[in-house]
Amino acid sequence: MKFLASIILSALLSYATGLFLPWWSIMIVGLIIGYSIPQKRILSFVSVFIGVALFWGLFAYFISNANDHILAKRVAVFIVKKEDPIILMLITAVVGGLSAGISAVTGRSFALLLKK
Amino acid sequence: MKYFIFAISLLINASLFYVLNTRELLPIPMGSFLSVQEGIWQNAEPVDYDFSENLNVKGINGKVDVYLDDRLVPHIFAEDENDAYFVQGYLHAKFRLWQMEFQTFAAAGRLSEFVGDKAIPFDRNQRRMGMVFAAENALSAMEKDDSTKHALDAYTNGINAYISTLNTAKLPIEYKLLGYKPEKWSNLKSALFTKQMTYTLAGYDKDLEYTNALKVLGEENFKLLYPELADSLYPVIAKGTAYAKPLADLIPPADADSVYFKRNDSIHFTQDFKPNPSNGSNNWAVSGSRTQSGKPILSNDPHLGLTLPSIWFEIQLHTKAYNSYGVSFPGLPGVVIGFNDSIAFGFTNAGRDVKDYYEIKFQDESKSAYWFNGEWKNATQRVEKIKVKGSNEILDTVAYTVFGPVIYDKSFKNDLSNEKAYALRWVAHDTSNILKMWLLLNRAKNYEDYHHAISYFNVPGQNMIFASHTGDIALWQQATFPLRWKGQGLFVMPGYDSSYMWKGYIPMEENPHALNPASGYVSSANQRPTDSTYPYFIPGSYEVYRAITINKRLDAMTNITVEDMKALQNDNYNVFAELARPILSKYVNRNELSSEASGYLQIIESWNLMNDPTEKGVTCFNAWWDSLYNNIFLDDLQQAKIPLVRPEKFVLLEALTKDSAFRFIDNRNTAEFEDLHYQVTSALKKAVVNLSKLENEGKLEWAKYKNTTVYHLLKTNAMPFARSGILNGGGNGIVNATQHDHGPSWRMVIEMTQPINAHAVYPGGQSGNPGSKFYDNFIDTWAKGEYYKIFFMQSSDTSSEQIKWTMSFNPAS
Numbered sequence: 001m002k003f004l005a006s007i008i009l010s011a012l013l014s015y016a017t018g019l020f021l022p023w024w025s026i027m028i029v030g031l032i033i034g035y036s037i038p039q040k041r042i043l044s045f046v047s048v049f050i051g052v053a054l055f056w057g058l059f060a061y062f063i064s065n066a067n068d069h070i071l072a073k074r075v076a077v078f079i080v081k082k083e084d085p086i087i088l089m090l091i092t093a094v095v096g097g098l099s100a101g102i103s104a105v106t107g108r109s110f111a112l113l114l115k116k
Numbered sequence: 117m118k119y120f121i122f123a124i125s126l127l128i129n130a131s132l133f134y135v136l137n138t139r140e141l142l143p144i145p146m147g148s149f150l151s152v153q154e155g156i157w158q159n160a161e162p163v164d165y166d167f168s169e170n171l172n173v174k175g176i177n178g179k180v181d182v183y184l185d186d187r188l189v190p191h192i193f194a195e196d197e198n199d200a201y202f203v204q205g206y207l208h209a210k211f212r213l214w215q216m217e218f219q220t221f222a223a224a225g226r227l228s229e230f231v232g233d234k235a236i237p238f239d240r241n242q243r244r245m246g247m248v249f250a251a252e253n254a255l256s257a258m259e260k261d262d263s264t265k266h267a268l269d270a271y272t273n274g275i276n277a278y279i280s281t282l283n284t285a286k287l288p289i290e291y292k293l294l295g296y297k298p299e300k301w302s303n304l305k306s307a308l309f310t311k312q313m314t315y316t317l318a319g320y321d322k323d324l325e326y327t328n329a330l331k332v333l334g335e336e337n338f339k340l341l342y343p344e345l346a347d348s349l350y351p352v353i354a355k356g357t358a359y360a361k362p363l364a365d366l367i368p369p370a371d372a373d374s375v376y377f378k379r380n381d382s383i384h385f386t387q388d389f390k391p392n393p394s395n396g397s398n399n400w401a402v403s404g405s406r407t408q409s410g411k412p413i414l415s416n417d418p419h420l421g422l423t424l425p426s427i428w429f430e431i432q433l434h435t436k437a438y439n440s441y442g443v444s445f446p447g448l449p450g451v452v453i454g455f456n457d458s459i460a461f462g463f464t465n466a467g468r469d470v471k472d473y474y475e476i477k478f479q480d481e482s483k484s485a486y487w488f489n490g491e492w493k494n495a496t497q498r499v500e501k502i503k504v505k506g507s508n509e510i511l512d513t514v515a516y517t518v519f520g521p522v523i524y525d526k527s528f529k530n531d532l533s534n535e536k537a538y539a540l541r542w543v544a545h546d547t548s549n550i551l552k553m554w555l556l557l558n559r560a561k562n563y564e565d566y567h568h569a570i571s572y573f574n575v576p577g578q579n580m581i582f583a584s585h586t587g588d589i590a591l592w593q594q595a596t597f598p599l600r601w602k603g604q605g606l607f608v609m610p611g612y613d614s615s616y617m618w619k620g621y622i623p624m625e626e627n628p629h630a631l632n633p634a635s636g637y638v639s640s641a642n643q644r645p646t647d648s649t650y651p652y653f654i655p656g657s658y659e660v661y662r663a664i665t666i667n668k669r670l671d672a673m674t675n676i677t678v679e680d681m682k683a684l685q686n687d688n689y690n691v692f693a694e695l696a697r698p699i700l701s702k703y704v705n706r707n708e709l710s711s712e713a714s715g716y717l718q719i720i721e722s723w724n725l726m727n728d729p730t731e732k733g734v735t736c737f738n739a740w741w742d743s744l745y746n747n748i749f750l751d752d753l754q755q756a757k758i759p760l761v762r763p764e765k766f767v768l769l770e771a772l773t774k775d776s777a778f779r780f781i782d783n784r785n786t787a788e789f790e791d792l793h794y795q796v797t798s799a800l801k802k803a804v805v806n807l808s809k810l811e812n813e814g815k816l817e818w819a820k821y822k823n824t825t826v827y828h829l830l831k832t833n834a835m836p837f838a839r840s841g842i843l844n845g846g847g848n849g850i851v852n853a854t855q856h857d858h859g860p861s862w863r864m865v866i867e868m869t870q871p872i873n874a875h876a877v878y879p880g881g882q883s884g885n886p887g888s889k890f891y892d893n894f895i896d897t898w899a900k901g902e903y904y905k906i907f908f909m910q911s912s913d914t915s916s917e918q919i920k921w922t923m924s925f926n927p928a929s
Contacts, residue, residue: 022148077836096151099133109125
């Protein structure tokens, strides 16, 4: 239950804060969720990773699909030297998930530190 | 343990943030770059995006409606013309902001600000050439005139109104790639744009190389290799036209023979960043007496570096005062090439030399005084501050003399000294208001209006073509061209003597022009404007062959239609090869050729002389001719190891046509004597090596060899934003002037019927966003030689099916 809540909350909060703050707001979201939802560190990481990776990955997919992948094909060449929009979406998902997931571990570790 | 885990995770966390948020380790900050809410994904425009908008903006006096058609061409309907310029600025910024900024940063020598220290030599060169100085002079003239000032102010305000709506997510993708943000636009930036255009079109010079050539080759050989006129010249103004006697007395200074014409100087450094000498164009206008409709047809295709985003942005401006349509420069208000209800206008480059160099002797290190008319004269100094990304600001002091800025001195080119520096005299530095010409052309109704409008234009010299609904056709070669005595400015001139300065400018009425000539057409293709009877000395870089094809074709046409004009713009006939191939055929020693070489010879001799995409003959012919050119000239050009300029290709062709014993044929580096038979045969043998390599790679067909490419403005740094492998024909010296990355940047054919029958295309798209389907959607049409029928919207067309979106601009209080 906590695991699922953590996934959903991290996705929703990332979206909401991203409306006002730069990209690193997902890291803040990770910190907060890690801090406030008690679960094993590894589960904090995995759940937040999944939540934000899903948000970034799917959001990128919907944008790109509406764009007939015109842009993703071009930008993918810069990054992986290949006209492959799916790889670019996967990289996007991983970058988002990793940034938030690691932050969740930091948040959780901090919470554990305070807990005597 | 938990402290340790916290510390480790915090460390990893911080490192990850650092890696993803900065450009220190990865070239791109992947966090912000890939962020779905602010990064590149936000540049992926939905293919069914709705451009309709209702906006409240400050800076307009009345409501402005913009109708966007199916090609994303805006048709701006405003009562007040300054409101139209405001909205033009807004739209230029909306669709082309990065490009506008990049081009004006380049003009101002500010690329180092976001590219870093590798752009310093470029920036210094721009500053030392006086680009900013020139723009400031232009701006002062533009702002002195109320109508241009108001137009510019409105345009600038429109751009800034758009910039103020931007957030990180909406930034053009190039800012995200390079990591900087746009600054506010200013009128100076528009002035800088005009100077960059001037540099592109009137910035090419050969004075330093000619000075070297005079020393290395001697006066007689110099004249042979760099003649003033081509025998095959087909001038803009028909041969035999009578010219009045020159107004001015043009005699060289008394000591010119010794200190100028017999100058024994050599200049070792090379000039960098020269503009492409192929920058040029075709235009012609045929009178109603020769057309099927009985109305004139005007055609124009400017040849420039092919870029994405395109240099051009298509637009219609409909105001109370006028209704004009055509292409505009993102960076300037108004239509630059196009038409209105009454007239059409277009341009080709004049290619005239308006740039000279003077040798300067400074008193000392400080560059504060130079020797002039027998005394030390103070130089003003301009300290250029160049900001450099990731490094300290650089200061570059440029001395300004009576001629202009001292572009080359020992602080810039280390083989120079206090006693030997070079000042630049360039018409681009003069104060003038060229924007006024365009604002007046947009509203011109007849020949008199056109004639008045072009009188405001001083540089870069253009062949300004005109056609009107009432049946007039005209062409003026217009600019303020320096008045020179014969030979003046070909070489570096002494800078200590005022008698070597220009004597003024050729009066406008003496500029080459034609109004309704007997031939029934006017045309220009960057060739020399006049034959040798024109009474002024007019050096320049002139093309020879396109004009021959155009004039021959036009002479032969009757009952001309728009389709005929389109076909002529796409004509791939190679008149140079027609004249050169017989020489190759005549002098090649066939019995010395391998069977492979004979095979290529066979391809060349059976070629139909068309630079069509699948022809192999053109690739083979070019390889052979280039190889012959090198056989004949390289030994002579490289003998002194100082920079010389390659003679034009007509020079060799005409020399060999007249004289099979042309004195440069023999290779000076060998003991044996090489004759023309030997050189032609050896050239083919050398070419065969390359040709067989090309054949193995499948690149013998012309289009595959040429590989037409429209580069992004960031060139090879942004290949994913370029379009390469475009399979079309054409080439250098061909009416369809498409080379590898250079050629017709806009093709238009305008028939002055009522309503006006207009067709046009350019190799790009209206949007500058590589994530838009409107980024490069015209390229395939352009490559096939096809056109779009222009929707020249009238007030009654607001419910036309061609209108896809509407933007309304309402004045905000």
